Amino acid sequence: MADASPWRPVLARSVILRYDRVRDADLLLMPERAVRLSGTGGRVLRLCDGSRTVAGIVAELSEAFPGAPVEREVPEFLERVRAKGWLR
Amino acid sequence: MTVPAPWALLAEVTHRCPLHCPYCSNPLELVREDAELGGDEWARVFIEAADLGVVQAHVSGGEPLLRPDLDAIVAAAHRAGVHTQLVTSGLGLSGPRLARLLDAGLDAVQLSLQDARREGSDLIAGRRSYAAKERAAQVIRSADVPFGLNVVLHRRNLDSVAEIIDLGTRWGADRIELANVQFHGWALRNRAALLPTRDQLTRARAAVADAARRGGGPELTWVMPDHYEGVPKPCMGGWGARSLTVGPDGTALPCPAAYAIADLDFPNVRERPLAWIWTDSPAFNAYRGTGWMNEPCRTCPRRDADFGGCRCQAYALTGDAARTDPACSLSPDHHLIRTLIPAPDTPPEPLTYRPHP
Numbered sequence: 242m243a244d245a246s247p248w249r250p251v252l253a254r255s256v257i258l259r260y261d262r263v264r265d266a267d268l269l270l271m272p273e274r275a276v277r278l279s280g281t282g283g284r285v286l287r288l289c290d291g292s293r294t295v296a297g298i299v300a301e302l303s304e305a306f307p308g309a310p311v312e313r314e315v316p317e318f319l320e321r322v323r324a325k326g327w328l329r
Numbered sequence: 330m331t332v333p334a335p336w337a338l339l340a341e342v343t344h345r346c347p348l349h350c351p352y353c354s355n356p357l358e359l360v361r362e363d364a365e366l367g368g369d370e371w372a373r374v375f376i377e378a379a380d381l382g383v384v385q386a387h388v389s390g391g392e393p394l395l396r397p398d399l400d401a402i403v404a405a406a407h408r409a410g411v412h413t414q415l416v417t418s419g420l421g422l423s424g425p426r427l428a429r430l431l432d433a434g435l436d437a438v439q440l441s442l443q444d445a446r447r448e449g450s451d452l453i454a455g456r457r458s459y460a461a462k463e464r465a466a467q468v469i470r471s472a473d474v475p476f477g478l479n480v481v482l483h484r485r486n487l488d489s490v491a492e493i494i495d496l497g498t499r500w501g502a503d504r505i506e507l508a509n510v511q512f513h514g515w516a517l518r519n520r521a522a523l524l525p526t527r528d529q530l531t532r533a534r535a536a537v538a539d540a541a542r543r544g545g546g547p548e549l550t551w552v553m554p555d556h557y558e559g560v561p562k563p564c565m566g567g568w569g570a571r572s573l574t575v576g577p578d579g580t581a582l583p584c585p586a587a588y589a590i591a592d593l594d595f596p597n598v599r600e601r602p603l604a605w606i607w608t609d610s611p612a613f614n615a616y617r618g619t620g621w622m623n624e625p626c627r628t629c630p631r632r633d634a635d636f637g638g639c640r641c642q643a644y645a646l647t648g649d650a651a652r653t654d655p656a657c658s659l660s661p662d663h664h665l666i667r668t669l670i671p672a673p674d675t676p677p678e679p680l681t682y683r684p685h686p
Binding site: 254257261263264272 | 380477506
């Protein structure tokens with residue numbers, strides 16, 4: 242039986258999201274790695290606090306960015322970040 | 330040329346250490362305690378580093394826990410907005426000590442391990458230390474802080490790499506870095522004792538690949554050796570390109586092994602701002618980019634991928650840091666490396682331990 246509770250993404254324990262004033266970019270910081278997020282990645286990941294569902298995140302972003310392809314791109318982006326092990 | 334902002338700072342807060350590892354990469358001449366930077370000087374280094382673009386600090390040594398003011402050093406890095414990882418032997422890491430460091434803002438811990446079993450680990454460390462490491466692992470695990478295990482691999486422990494991975498899994502590590510030994514500082518004295526046979530390396534690599542395929546355990550990082558494939562290791566992501574080291578007395582270097590390059594005059598954070606050191610100092614510009622290269626590097630299609638290999642190794646083996654790393658099969662000095670690899674049936678040479686006062 243599939244797990245019925247929806248995914249509420251949250252950053253993995255070892256991952257810290259931080260704005261870098263020198264590079265004017267959001268970064269994911271890990272013990273041995275730093276990843277520069279492009280575009281709105283940081284904006285999306287800031288909503289991943291473990292309380293919001295993916296649908297909730299999409300809804301909030303759709304409201305903030307009317308007309309943007311949020312519904313298709315955000316879930317894909319979250320899956321990609323989860324596959325890297327940076328979201329759980 | 331435009332100088333890119335550095336990402337990481339290796340802060341060697343002391344060279345003092347309770348262990349005597351034969352592969353110690355610290356320089357032959359260690360900085361004495363009375364020459365070490367004070368906590369306020371480290372605080373200034375972290376502020377200047379963060380202003381330059383540094384987002385990560387590895388607080389290392391020697392054994393950083395030997396500094397009673399380590400909490401204050403970590404707090405200063407944290408205040409500067411820098412992600413901070415403690416790199417430790419585990420000796421001296423009690424629950425209360427780690428709790429204070431976490432309160433100060435420590436983000437992650439990397440624990441060193443010498444081998445999977447007590448006898449082997451204590452033999453390499455040159456003293457009893459395995460039990461203390463085992464306790465430190467429990468302390469780190471209970472604190473629920475990101476936990477990396479770092480194991481330097483060589484002739485004496487490559488055959489137990491599968492056991493090392495199992496142990497790291499039992500200890501609850503998030504990551505295991507399996508770093509094939511490099512020959513810098515004291516380690517160069519032990520090269521003959523530490524270089525593995527080609528068969529050992531092949532078996533170990535297969536064991537690591539097996540464990541990675543099974544999955545479920547810690548993330549595994551295999552840091553490749555450079556004496557076997559004819560391919561050099563890229564120099565630090567480029568000399569003066571991604572990271573810098575500040576030694577216990579404030580000496581600033583593009584790489585922790587660079588102490589050995591006697592031709593360079595390394596600047597000191599006590600005398601110069603870090604911004605000048607990174608951007609303008611002759612030492613940080615000496616091998617930056619590709620303009621310094623000679624043939625065969627100058628026209629090599631891989632020059633932007635491996636940066637001619639390791640400058641420190643080129644210097645150690647040829648006396649000229651601007652030559653191609655002899656680890657590269659295209660280097661005219663490649664025989665210097667190739668002839669070192671021990672035959673399968675030769676007994677290992679004895680170890681020469683690093684003395685600490």
